[in-house]
Amino acid sequence: MNPAGPLATGPVFSDETVAPLAPWSALLRAGQTLTIVDVGGNQSADFLVFNAHDTDERYSVPDTLAWQGNAYLREGSVLRSNLGRPLMTVSGNEIDRQDTIGGACSKESNTLRYGFHTEHQHGCRENFLAEAARHGLGARDLVSNINWFMNVPIEADGTLGIVDGISAPGKRVAVRADVDVLVIVSNCPQMNNPCNDFNCTPLRMIVTDAFPTTGSDSA
Template identity: 60%
Template sequence: MTTTLGAVVLDQVADARGPWSAIVKAGDVLTMIDLHGNQAVDTLLYAADDHAVRYSAAATVTAQRNLFLTSGTVLRSDDSSPLMTIVADEVGNHDTVGGACSQESNTLRYGHHTRHQHACVENFLIEGAKWGLGKRDMVSNINFFMNVPVDADGTLGIVDGLSAPGKSLSLRAEVDTLVLVSNCPQINNPCNGFDPTSVRMVVSRP
């Protein structure tokens, strides 16, 4: 059973296929709850007071010497300064190299008939605009709850997720952090079990 880490200051649902965002104050904890299981949650992080300070997959992976994210992972910016830390994780493996789906990548991977489908890049641009962010501010994102195994030759796969209904992970903000989410709308691969669903977002204050 998922429990929040302190007094709840925000409790919202990110709709299936939709975007979500909030500023998580330093010391507060954001808990993402996969309500129905097997739902990828694409995520970008920015320092709330300076959006040029943003999540870096390269800095995060290099610092921890591990490609995958789980409890204890510090999510770092380009200069390796901490933005958030994963303090609890009921799934145990999250992706930081698979990227975000877009209308263009859907067309390339799955055919021109998918060109009209809404995708994570569009969610990021729609939600990011509320905070003054544009396409130039998009960087490699985190895919929470997404299972992307890497073969010995470096080949990436997108396979059934490891999550289940009610599974969660919790992120402590090390600085005031803008969290930008696309609750992934992808229906052409197993990252969402071919059926995107909603996710609960709870911010608590220890």
């Protein structure tokens, strides 16, 4: 197992491993930070985030990207809701850029893109649905997501690609909760394109508490 620890300074609240192909979720209190470790390298972590107290308020790609004026997520990116409010902030990031345009794979899209022989494979959408159901959420609650560690370069003419990853074993991203949030993750099962390097590997989820008495705000 990879020795990398949290990409945040507070005390460790929980430390879990997500098996390849599996979903995961957690409730985070405002101020807690989730570090996601790409244990094996180039493993896409498909990610959704909701306001824990009102799940009608959820992650919004256009609000996030339009507000920051950039198509990639990097350290300092604020993950905004459909109401334009901050849900989480990227507080640490060890790869050049993170994707929130490439979307999530599904059983249905796999059969269209790669053929009917892939029909038995579940995708991120099925993982999201299974994990969302544990929190009383369903298909109508699934919105466009973030793909941590997936490489979706935007070419000069606007073309999108899903190509070989730019991550590596032990690379990390950290997101701090700005309000109480529900996070749902799919450890992407995709084996038909290079998004997971054709080798699905575990993810490690480390939640750290904020230090209790810092007088300063997150400037």
